[in-house]
Amino acid sequence: MSGPVLILGATSGMARAVARSFAEAGHPIQLAARDINRLDDDADDLRTRYGVDVTLHAFDALATDTHAAFVEGLDLPQIAICAVGAMGDQDQSAADPLGAAMVIRSNFEGPASILAHLANAMEARGSGTLVGISSVAGDRGRASNYVYGSAKAGFTAFLSGLRNRLARKGVHVVTVLPGFVRTAMTDGMDLPGPLTADPEEVGTAILKAVEKQKNIIYTRPIWRVVMAVIRNIPEPIFKKTSL
Numbered sequence: 001m002s003g004p005v006l007i008l009g010a011t012s013g014m015a016r017a018v019a020r021s022f023a024e025a026g027h028p029i030q031l032a033a034r035d036i037n038r039l040d041d042d043a044d045d046l047r048t049r050y051g052v053d054v055t056l057h058a059f060d061a062l063a064t065d066t067h068a069a070f071v072e073g074l075d076l077p078q079i080a081i082c083a084v085g086a087m088g089d090q091d092q093s094a095a096d097p098l099g100a101a102m103v104i105r106s107n108f109e110g111p112a113s114i115l116a117h118l119a120n121a122m123e124a125r126g127s128g129t130l131v132g133i134s135s136v137a138g139d140r141g142r143a144s145n146y147v148y149g150s151a152k153a154g155f156t157a158f159l160s161g162l163r164n165r166l167a168r169k170g171v172h173v174v175t176v177l178p179g180f181v182r183t184a185m186t187d188g189m190d191l192p193g194p195l196t197a198d199p200e201e202v203g204t205a206i207l208k209a210v211e212k213q214k215n216i217i218y219t220r221p222i223w224r225v226v227m228a229v230i231r232n233i234p235e236p237i238f239k240k241t242s243l
Contacts, residue, residue: 002025002026002027002028002078003027003028003077003078003079004027004028004029004030004053004075004077004078004079005019005022005027005028005029005030005077005078005079005080005081006030006032006057006074006077006079006080006081006118007019007022007029007030007031007032007081007083008032008033008059008061008080008081008082008083008084008111008114009032009033009061009082009083009084009085010031010032010033010039010042010083011033011034011035011038011039012083012085013181013182013199014083014133014178014181014199014202014203015081015083016042016199017198017199017200017202017203018081018083018199018202018203018206018207019031019042019046019203020046020049020050020200020203021200021203021204021206021207022079022203022207023046023049023050023052023054024050025207026050026052027052027079028052028053028054028055029043029046029052029053029054029055030054030055030057030074030075030077031043031054031055031056031057032056032057032058032059032070033058033059034058034059034060034061036056036057036058039056040056043055043056055075057070057073057074059114061084061106061110061111061113061114062102062105062106062109062110064109064110064113064114067113067114067117068117070114070117071114071117071118071121076118076121076122076125076128077128078127078128078129079128079129079130079131079210080115080118080122080128080129080130080131081131081133081206082111082114082115082130082131082132082133083133084106084107084110084111084114085106085107085111085133085135085152086102086103086106086107087103087145087148088100088102088103088106088147088148090143090144090145090146090147090148093147093148094147100147103147103148103151104147104150104151104154106151107148107151107152107155108151108152108154108155108158111132111155112154112155112158115130115132115158115159115162116162118130119162119165119166119171119173122166122170122171123166123169123170123171125170126169126170126171127170127171128170128171128172129171129172129173129174129210129213130159130162130166130171130172130173130174131173131174131176131206131209131210132155132156132158132159132173132174132175132176133176133178133202133206134152134155134156134159134175134176134177135148135149135152135156135177135178136177136178136179136218136223136226136227137149137152137153138150138151138152138153138154138155138156138177139153139156139177139227139230139231140227140230140231140238141153142230142243143242143243144242144243156175156177159173159175160175163175163215172213173215174206174209174210174214174215174216174217175215175216175217176202176205176206176209176217176219177216177217177218177219177223177227178197178202178218178219179195179196179197179218179219179220179223180195180196180197181196181197181198181199181202181219182196182197182198182199194220194222195220195222195223195226197219197220201219201220202219205217205219230243
């Protein structure tokens with residue numbers, strides 16, 4: 001049987017798809033979220049459908065003072081995947097700095113904190129894989145989502161540094177940049193078909209990235225080209241766009 005997989009922020013549609021992908025591959029699953037009662041049906045489905053062991057764990061990404069105890073209380077997983085995040089609303093964030101801070105904490109501070117604790121535990125053991133789901137929004141600040149994007153930029157940089165630090169310690173770090181995904185977070189948005197993935201596509205991509213020890217993946221390769229173009233637009237021109 002493959003090693004256990006911890007999924008943080010397990011109530012999101014993307015996280016559920018990731019759990020199914022790893023359970024289908026034979027991994028025991030540890031589902032972690034603030035409200036574990038919301039995970040009962042998912043746990044039963046994974047056990048029934050794939051015959052794997054599933055455990056539930058109460059976890060609050062924003063309660064960073066509890067993260068050390070959370071990790072100490074785990075059967076330390078072989079793979080940990082952080083799907084924690086909240087897009088927020090850019091207009092509300094612009095008008096309410098305290099609300100913007102919560103978006104930043106949800107997408108950077110909380111995820112970085114828990115992965116830091118897991119990294120230290122895996123480093124001490126000498127093995128493991130950490131996966132952080134970041135966003136293409138972090139590749140360049142844009143007027144339409146710069147609070148969310150700045151938090152994801154910070155998280156992407158954190159994952160890059162963590163990967164570099166642990167490269168010779170037996171612990172691998174994968175950065176996932178999904179692009180648009182059809183989930184509750186994007187419900188109501190007019191999403192371009194060629195750039196938009198289903199959650200199952202993300203789950204499969206993450207499984208393959210872990211198996212092949214990839215460093216950075218865009219769920220759909222076209223995003224690598226799109227973001228390269230956006231990153232290289234000269235600033236005087238970029239300021240005139242409505243991106």
